[in-house]
Amino acid sequence: MENEIIFKEELAPEVKLIKVRAPLIARKAKTGQFVILRVNEDGERIPLTLIDWDPKDGTITLVFKEAGASTKELGNLEVGDVIHDLVGPLGKPSEIPLHSKVCVIGRGVAIAAAYERAKKMKEAGNNVTAIISARTAEQLIFKDQFRKVSDKLYIVTDDGSDGVKGYANDLLRSLLESGERFDLVYAVGAATLMKSISETTKPHKIKTIVSLNSLMVDGTGMCGCCRVTVAGKPMFTCVDGPDFDAHLVDFDEFRARIHMYNEEEKLVLKIAEECRCRS
The missing domain is CATH 2.40.30.10 (Translation factors)
Structure with missing residues (x-):
């Protein structure tokens, strides 16, 4: 069915x-x-x-x-x-580079989306460095899958329970400062992560693509719910993205929009849990 x-x-x-x-x-x-x-x-x-x-x-x-x-x-x-x-x-399909050196970064549940991109990049003949991060080792996913598609894999946890203690952006900065260079950096995860990655790569003039997880309703560009400002112009994540040039995204506006209904979401979740308890 x-x-x-x-x-x-x-x-x-x-x-x-x-x-x-x-x-x-x-x-x-x-x-x-x-x-x-x-x-x-x-x-x-x-x-x-x-x-x-x-x-x-x-x-x-x-x-x-x-x-x-x-x-x-x-x-x-x-x-x-x-x-x-x-x-x-x-959404628009991602552009996959050919025979380049790329770094793919994912955090938390978004590690899954990062893996899909890393897999396709490796299949296209790229040299893939991957950085996956989570709060704890328990929250890391797709580690074995990433090992199969990465030339280098770095694991980062906030508490140091697996891999390097710290944050993905700190590790990326360390790699760049040590002389590592990439033709492309691709990042997916929380707005804070993507913004920090963008700020790190911009001085090095490394092309950086982020996949935005905007709020959506219809997904075809009619409602405007997923609006994001890119290069000073309004765009829609559902039809113009979800991939965008990280150096052109207004991350402060993006972050504010995706958290706009946090209180309402908490209230709905509370009501749903109370209903389940009564039933």
Whole structure:
């Protein structure tokens, strides 16, 4: 059945991987694109990056963190359950360089999206250095997968429980200061991470691409919810992105917009948890 979950795995606390039957999306998907889904008829529209897809099997793979009421509902679905609706692929495909030296950086749940990009870059003949980071070792995902597609892999945790203690940006700065050079740096994760990576690479004039995780509603450019300022001009993450030149993004505005409804999201989550307790 279309939109049926055929595989589910917990990668880390509150981080889930699901494989979904979606033959039309799997047939058209390209690197860097995403889907939007609703768990049920009354559900919120959730944008999720395509982590993998198989046109022959007609399946797509998604990774998400149970951060709010809607993603917790998605996490409660089991193998055999059907997602109410699923649309995609959306967004502009990523540009994959050829025979270059690239550095791919991902943090937390976004490590999954970074892996998808690193895999495609390696398949295109690039030399790939990867930096993956998380708060703790328990929250690191896709380590084994990254080892298979990276020429060099650096692991960073905030508390030092795995790899180097510190932050991905500190490690990148150390590599650049030691003479390491890249033709391209690609980063995906929290706004703070992407901004700091951009500030580090700009003095070195290294092309830097970030994948923005804006709030979205329709995903086709009509609502304007995902608006972001790039090079002083308004653009829409859903149709102009999600990849943008990091040195041109207004990260302060972007961060303010993605956190605009934090209090409302907390309230909805509280109500949803109270409803589950009563039932």
